[in-house]
Amino acid sequence: MALGAQVWDRLRPDDREWLCSLAREAGPGARVALVGGAVRDALLGGTPLDLDVAVEGRAAGALAAASGLPAVVHPAFGNAAVTLPDGRHADLVRARRETYPVPGANPLPLPGTLEDDLARRDFGLNALGLEVPPEGAPRLLDVTGGLDDLRTRVLRPLHPRSLYEDASRLVRGARLAGRLELEAHPELRRQVPEALDMSGQTPRLWAELRLLLQEPKPGKAARALTAWGAGELLPAGAAERLEALDARRDAGDDLSPTAYAAALLSAAPDPAAWAGRLGLGEKPGALxxxxxxxTPASPGSPEATLRALLRPEAYAGLSGRxxxxxxxxxxxxxxAALAHLAALxxxxxxxxxxxxEAALTAYLGEPGPTPSPG
Structure with a gap:
């Protein structure tokens, strides 16, 4: 089976129909392609749910509006976010080139072709596209060698200054490496020091770190950063604590991103400052x-799991029951009895x-156990 057909068959039928309708509506001379992670994940055997679409030769916002689905259009960029019938969101973007006037800042978009749009992306395996024509079979687009990266499970930056221009790509790469079992290409490792130099000037990096906590295995992503020499992006000891929670999740514990965020904050020298930078809100700190x-914690609760991790000497105290x-x-x-025990x-x-139990016996004035005859 041709690779384009393989990707197409992995999509949901309603998603295929929507993409075909976009291609027909785009009109003569326009081009529509599914791009990025959806193509990557389909080639890896999954069924993509998050859809990103690039449009060449037609305003993406106008195309989204013409689809008849609810859409939020961003005129400054010519992009749109569409709400699909089942409630999922899909992004439509104008095919573009990008330049970075200032490293770490937002890039300057310029109109481009689908090939330009793929070539501007972060890593080779994310630079794959599936062009959907109004009629006929979809065609796989690979302008950067991303298929080879996917076959060898290698994470390769597309440009010599990719991580310098956008240091958040380093964290995004670690997220992918942890999720998809990827190895870092030597070019990625070469760029790590430059990315670290620019990390303080890249506000988007904090958003990527917050997303790291929502990965299926945040500890694996954190370990990738450490292995690449970028462990300083996390508080010292955070990677080990996140990995310990991965093990608990594997064992069946129901651990939300809030629990992982609390574990990261536990390693931070100033938890409140880190919570603010990451935009975590109040829940992780409260947890x-x-x-x-x-306060006694129910076995298997996030509180109990974190307590066992952070205070291995702690034990489950007596409860009201x-x-x-x-x-x-x-x-x-x-x-009053529980308050007495907590004070002890x-x-x-x-x-x-x-x-x-002995202290409660004494508090209640009950006789202790009778010693055995010597």
Whole structure:
């Protein structure tokens, strides 16, 4: 089977119909292509759900509006975000070339061909396209050698100053490497020092780090950064903690990006500052505070998982149910008993569940266990 047909067959039927309708609506002389990750993932055997479409010879915003689907058009760039019938979003962009007047800043877009649009991208395996004609079979586009990179599972920057111009590509590459089991091309490793030099001048890098926490295996992506000599983009020790959570997720723990974000913040010298730079909101910090506190955590909860990671000496203290089981009437008396035990934990006077049970016995005035005859 031709590769173009392979990609086409991997798409959902309704997505194929939508792409054909775009190609017909674009009109004579225009060209429409599915580009980027969708083509890559289809060639790897997946069914792409996120669709990016490049349009040559027709304004992408006008084409999106003509599709009849809800669309948000960005006139400054000639692009649009379309909401598909099932609620997914697809991006339509004008095929373009790009230049970086200032490294780290947003690039300057210029009109271009589909081939120009593919060549401007970050890595070879992301620079594949599937041109969809109004009639006939779709055609695979590979203008950068991305197919060879995909076959050898290599992550190769497309330009000698790619990571210098946009250091966020380094983190994006680590995300791909962790997700798809990719090796870094020597050219990528050569560019790492320049990317690190520009990291402080690349605001988009923080957005990529936030996306890293949403990967299926954030720890693998963090380890890739470390292996490439770019571990300084994360707090010291963060990669190890994220990898430990990967292992817990593999074991069946339900760990959200919030839990991974809390683990990263636990390694940061200034957690609040890192949370602000990454735009994490308040939830990861609150989860971290609970994990480091003394409030009992349910087994398997994010709090319990983080507590075992960050405080291996911690143990599951007695709960309100344990106190009630000792005959205490539910109500304020239970809260008072738990507060007493928490104060003992903070003071370092109890170090295990059995010691808490003994302390509760003493607090309630119950007789202790009868010693065995000597």
């Amino acid at each position: 971290l505070a609970r994990a480091l506190g003394d 344990d106190v009630v089981a000792r005959g205490v009437v539910p109500g304020p008396a239970v809260g 934990r903070r003071a370092g006077k109890v170090h295990s569940r059995s010691e808490e």
